[in-house]
Amino acid sequence: MAKRIDVGGLTAYYGSHKAIEDISMTVEPRSVTAFIGPSGCGKSTFLRTLNRMHEVTPGGRVEGKVLLDDEDLYGSGVDPVTVRRTVGMVFQRPNPFPTMSIFDNVAAGLRLNGSYRKNQLADIVEKSLRGANLWNEVKDRLNKPGSGLSGGQQQRLCIARAIAVEPDVLLMDEPCSALDPISTLAIEDLIGELKERFTIVIVTHNMQQAARVSDRTAFFNLAAVGKPGRLVEIDETERIFSNPSVQATEDYISGRFG
Amino acid sequence: MASTTPLDLPPAPPAPRGRPGSTGRAGDKIFIGLSRGSGILLLVVMASIAVFLSYRAVLAISKDEGNFLTTLDWNPAGDPPVFGIAVLLFGTVVSSVIAMVIAVPVAIGIALFISHYAPRKLAAPLGYVIDLLAAVPSIVYGIWGALVLVPYLEGLNLWLDQFFGWTYVFEKTEVGIPRSLFTVGILLAIMILPIVTSVSREVFLQVPKMNEEAALALGATRWEVIRLSVLPFGRSGIISASMLGLGRALGETMAVATVLSPSFIISLHVLDPGGGTFAQNIAAGFGEADEFGRDALIASGLVLFVLTLLVNGAARLIIARRKEYSGANA
Ligand SMILES: Nc1ncnc2c1ncn2[C@@H]1O[C@H](COP(=O)(O)OP(=O)(O)O)[C@@H](O)[C@H]1O
Ligand SMILES: [Mg+2]
Numbered sequence: 001m002a003k004r005i006d007v008g009g010l011t012a013y014y015g016s017h018k019a020i021e022d023i024s025m026t027v028e029p030r031s032v033t034a035f036i037g038p039s040g041c042g043k044s045t046f047l048r049t050l051n052r053m054h055e056v057t058p059g060g061r062v063e064g065k066v067l068l069d070d071e072d073l074y075g076s077g078v079d080p081v082t083v084r085r086t087v088g089m090v091f092q093r094p095n096p097f098p099t100m101s102i103f104d105n106v107a108a109g110l111r112l113n114g115s116y117r118k119n120q121l122a123d124i125v126e127k128s129l130r131g132a133n134l135w136n137e138v139k140d141r142l143n144k145p146g147s148g149l150s151g152g153q154q155q156r157l158c159i160a161r162a163i164a165v166e167p168d169v170l171l172m173d174e175p176c177s178a179l180d181p182i183s184t185l186a187i188e189d190l191i192g193e194l195k196e197r198f199t200i201v202i203v204t205h206n207m208q209q210a211a212r213v214s215d216r217t218a219f220f221n222l223a224a225v226g227k228p229g230r231l232v233e234i235d236e237t238e239r240i241f242s243n244p245s246v247q248a249t250e251d252y253i254s255g256r257f258g
Numbered sequence: 259m260a261s262t263t264p265l266d267l268p269p270a271p272p273a274p275r276g277r278p279g280s281t282g283r284a285g286d287k288i289f290i291g292l293s294r295g296s297g298i299l300l301l302v303v304m305a306s307i308a309v310f311l312s313y314r315a316v317l318a319i320s321k322d323e324g325n326f327l328t329t330l331d332w333n334p335a336g337d338p339p340v341f342g343i344a345v346l347l348f349g350t351v352v353s354s355v356i357a358m359v360i361a362v363p364v365a366i367g368i369a370l371f372i373s374h375y376a377p378r379k380l381a382a383p384l385g386y387v388i389d390l391l392a393a394v395p396s397i398v399y400g401i402w403g404a405l406v407l408v409p410y411l412e413g414l415n416l417w418l419d420q421f422f423g424w425t426y427v428f429e430k431t432e433v434g435i436p437r438s439l440f441t442v443g444i445l446l447a448i449m450i451l452p453i454v455t456s457v458s459r460e461v462f463l464q465v466p467k468m469n470e471e472a473a474l475a476l477g478a479t480r481w482e483v484i485r486l487s488v489l490p491f492g493r494s495g496i497i498s499a500s501m502l503g504l505g506r507a508l509g510e511t512m513a514v515a516t517v518l519s520p521s522f523i524i525s526l527h528v529l530d531p532g533g534g535t536f537a538q539n540i541a542a543g544f545g546e547a548d549e550f551g552r553d554a555l556i557a558s559g560l561v562l563f564v565l566t567l568l569v570n571g572a573a574r575l576i577i578a579r580r581k582e583y584s585g586a587n588a
Contacts, residue, residue: 056471081477085477091468091471091472093468095472096472098469099490112476162475165477
């Protein structure tokens with residue numbers, strides 16, 4: 001079930017370093033939201049606060065609220081492990097479990113969540129691999145290690161692994177930056193299909209990509225090196241790229257800095 | 259006909275030829291000469307040692323009136339000389355297996371605790387202490403074990419006898435201070451624990467962050483992260499660490515000699531005194547032996563060497579067989 005994300009006054013630290021400050025936004029269910037901005041402005045940090053991965057980093061600390069539908073992910077008594085089971089994540093570099101077969105990679109999250117009968121598991125694995133547009137390429141070698149696939153296939157394997165557990169939200173941190181153009185296109189197509197079922201947030205440094213895949217775009221910026229990153233504006237992608245309301249956004253998009 | 263380009267370009271620099279190491283600078287040449295020379299020297303020295311030892315060993319074995327592999331006795335000074343390695347092989351394997359069974363799981367547990375459970379403030383000093391302990395010569399643990407530990411083991415032995423005596427292996431048929439293979443095994447376990455822990459910890463710390471985050475992002479608990487990412491990645495490292503420990507256990511001399519009351523019997527009652535190991539037998543006998551006796555001991559030493567080779571080969575096979583699944587190419 002795709003869910004709405006409501007972020008309110010979110011600030012994140014690495015130890016004493018404030019990486020992002022006072023970010024508020026709403027992400028609609030069954031939509032793609034892209035984060036753009038110069039590197040170091042805190043896009044990854046912010047993304048990782050949305051599934052409580054930020055606090056895994058030593059010294060990582062978060063203030064503020066993240067509501068998933070109406071439940072605060074940072075409420076007292078909320079287990080971060082449970083949060084991560086409902087908010088999936090795909091990383092910049094494909095990271096399949098190297099010792100596991102393709103099948104086991106996709107089944108890994110399911111096996112954490114509970115016990116399934118063998119044929120049930122096989123059904124979900126097939127469905128997830130089809131969902132990630134990978135099934136036809138790997139159906140004959142499900143028992144081979146996932147690390148033997150090409151980079152683009154590995155990334156789609158990671159997407160299959162993430163969607164196998166039917167998360168409410170799917171976070172992607174520059175999922176194509178380590179991939180060739182063809183694999184990138186494959187993943188962009190896939191994102192278009194996945195948004196029918198999931199709420200998707202994607203960080204990208206590629207503005208054409210943001211324009212191609214997203215419904216809404218958020219522009220982040222930082223006042224100076226060492227200052228915390230902030231959300232400059234978030235709007236319909238078309239608007240951001242044609243007629244943004246803030247000058248800094250226009251400067252960034254037209255390549256005048258960053 | 260090399261430089262007939264239409265534009266008057268300077269000739270391209272010659273493409274490097276051959277291996278990049280042999281491009282002819284004086285320093286390179288000296289270095290190559292030195293490393294090649296010392297490599298060859300090392301091989302020659304090792305080969306001549308091997309030839310010398312094998313020669314002596316063959317000499318001794320050819321005069322053995324018993325069977326070198328099966329005789330349950332070690333009496334090269336007798337007339338006729340009778341000696342065999344069966345007891346030593348048995349004792350070495352049994353005590354080392356006991357040591358590994360105890361030490362490896364405990365070492366992995368401690369290493370995981372330091373690398374993945376302990377709070378940062380505790381982890382750093384703990385790791386440091388383990389590294390220090392691993393550097394202490396094992397004889398120190400041996401002496402401590404013989405003086406302090408052995409007397410305490412009597413209780414453990416009685417307990418094992420009472421509850422697991424029915425397994426035959428843990429049946430105790432002789433009372434008294436347990437100068438047995440089991441005690442030796444425990445002592446060896448303690449001696450190799452720091453080195454196995456230290457290396458395992460090093461391996462666990464090297465698990466790439468992205469491998470662990472893959473598990474975390476699926477909603478894995480700390481233990482599940484270890485199961486999904488850390489242990490599979492560390493697998494070959496754990497095997498290497500264990501082999502390092504096993505190497506020490508197989509060759510440990512003084513500690514075994516201090517604890518064991520040797521005798522030339524083979525008994526699966528590991529709690530009963532008696533038995534022997536290669537290293538212990540050599541240490542105990544080398545001083546008093548005549549030249550022939552020493553040759554006999556050298557022969558037994560070569561068997562230990564072969565045993566070590568076999569064990570290491572097996573470990574390499576295990577690692578290689580799952581190479582395509584290894585974490586290295588992630
Ligand atoms: N593990 C970390 N420890 C300390 N500071 C970090 C860490 N990761 C990122 N930062 C800092 O947080 C800020 C935002 O980084 P990041 O979120 O990676 O930016 P982006 O993804 O937009 O390039 C940067 O100033 C960066 O130096
Ligand atoms: Mg980033």
